[in-house]
Amino acid sequence: MEAIQLFAVEKDGLRPLPVPQNAASFDHLYDGLELGVYSALRTFEHNKFLYLAQHIQRTRESAALLGWADELDEALLRWGLHEACIQYPLLDARVRFDFLAAPPHHLGTSSRLLIALIPLTVPTPEMYKYGVQVGFAPDLVRTTPLAKTADFAQARRAYQVGGKIYEYLLLNEHNQILEGTGTNFYGVLDGVFYTAGCGVLAGVTRKIILELAEQLGIPVRLEPITVEQIPHLAEAALSSSSRALLPVVQIGEQIVGNGRPGPICQRILAAYNDFVAQEIKTAI
Helix, strand or coil: CCCCEEEEEECCEEEECCCCCCCCCHHHHCCCCCCEEEEEEECECCCEECCHHHHHHHHHHHHHHCCCCCCCCHHHHHHHHHHHHHCCCCCCEEEEEEEECCCCHHHCCCCCEEEEEEECCCCCHHHHHHCEEEEECCCCCCCCCCCCEHHHHHHHHHCCCECCEEEEEEECCCCEEEEECCCEEEEEECCEEECCCCCCCCCHHHHHHHHHHHHCCCCEECCCCEHHHHHHCCEEEEEECCCEEEEEEEECCEECCCCCCCHHHHHHHHHHHHHHHHHCEECC
């Protein structure tokens, strides 16, 4: 069975859809389709998810921001996710579900609900131990920040990560760091944990990270770090569902702090891992 899969979720079952030759990512699977809103997350223990309800709700909200009627069938989506993950041949997967603007009739389905699975790739233990380097994507803009739309996922393909650069950061007109192409961004300045409070995607993992930081007594401020403040940062990090909280030790040419992951982000990451162990659940 192939490790990269795409399904239409229909009332009577999952319909396998063709996977483009040489497809290596979610973005390749959706070439030529009428794009819509989506969410991407990882499985745990093969068929369990963290905060799936929040991912589904964010997808509903993204559709509402585009003016769509609330037609997402949550029960059908949950069933489809469960079935797709149960039969997946690898231990865990990166999973994406899309609610399209229009059905892909040319693929033989009238369903607007698609599920894709690809092999799960997570940061290596060395990345958590030593941190990663990030760059900038100065001309990449998320036009509707609160809506997770597939057109942005296609646009960010111009910034392929690789080599020394793990991720690229988006800036606004005030030289403030908003987020990464597929992550939320954080900086620690004078003991305060900063992240942009608006103009960014409301990441589900971000919500958990911020709640845990407050529970740990770490001051949180929903304000973006500016490029000019980078030399003064003690720590920095990225978050997403497949990365948890990943330390950043270099931004552009500037070393962050002492060039090693710091204690505040390490405390939050440990709390996050404990939280995951307690909260993961199956889709149905």
